Amino acid sequence: MISQSPPGKEPLEAGNMAYKRESIKWILTISTRRDTMFQQWLGNQLKHPKGPLSKWVGKYMQKGNDEINLWTIDLLDPGVDEALLEVGIGNGATLNRIASSKKVRKIYGIDLSEDMIKEAVKLNKKFIEDGIMELQQGNVLFLPYKESTFDTVFSVHTIYFWTDIDRGLSEIHRVLKSGGKLFLSITDKSQMEQMERTKDFHLIHIEEIEKRLSNHLFQPIELHQKGMHWCIEATK
Structure with missing residues (x-):
């Protein structure tokens, strides 16, 4: 049926x-x-972290960049008497690590975000009070420092946000001492292009950064690679 x-x-x-x-x-x-x-x-x-969720964004960046930050710190290997500057400090966790483990004479840091500076100041209160660290809101295009101030300048995952890369490199060259070094850490462009959140970033090839550094009289220039991460070491 x-x-x-x-x-x-x-x-x-x-x-x-x-x-x-x-x-x-x-x-x-x-x-x-x-x-x-x-x-x-x-x-x-x-x-540019800002608003009620900026603290969360700072922690997100800290966690997401932990591997490349630790690797960059190892490459820096600053000396006892050196003055060091980080451009784009986020919540200040990387500088806190350096201050805690490295005997550097003076550590400076700037960030575009006022909210991030506030978080970084809280995290590094002891080092600031001891005169080891100075943090302030600032822009790589207009560094608030005198010529030949720093032995080392470094920046992790920020060059994508510089509105004028040549101006930024020129400013860093100005504040570095003769023989001073710049360390720029980034993720390979091909990897960054696959991320939805990087659509508005100014992604740039390693070779292009090398060329611009040479144009600003950085020499020699060395490349370090770890997986998909690159660190460009350039000497003034």
């Missing part, structure tokens, strides 16, 4: 299935749009 569905049931079930498919497509579309909007928001925050 062949069972038969009641009249009208097949169209009803087909209609329900079509409705479910459309609902799933709508949910996926909304989820994708929300994710894209979040990634765009995050990308803007990484450039």
Whole structure:
């Protein structure tokens, strides 16, 4: 005996299935749009953390950049009598590590974000009070320091946000002592291009950075690589 569905049931079930498919497509579309909007928001925050979630963004950057930050610190290997500057300090965790483990004479740091400076000051209160560290809001295009102030300048994951790379390199060259070194740590452009949040970043090839450093009289220039990360070491 062949069972038969009641009249009208097949169209009803087909209609329900079509409705479910459309609902799933709508949910996926909304989820994708929300994710894209979040990634765009995050990308803007990484450039300049501000607002009620800036503290969270600072911790997000600290955790996400931990590997490249530790590697960069090892490459720096600053001397006892050196003055060191970090451009783009975030919440100040990297400078805190340097101050805690390295006997550097003086540590300076700047960041575009006033919120990040506040967090960095809280984290490094002891070092600031002891006169070991000075932190302030600032821009790499207009470094608030005299010529030939630093033995070492370093920056991790910030060059993508410089509105004028040549101006930034010129300013760093100005504040470095003769023989001083610049360390620029970045992630390979091909890797960065795969991230949704980097769509508005000014991604740049290693070779282009080398060329610009040479134009600003940095010599010699050495490249260090660890996985997808690069550190460009340039001497004034």
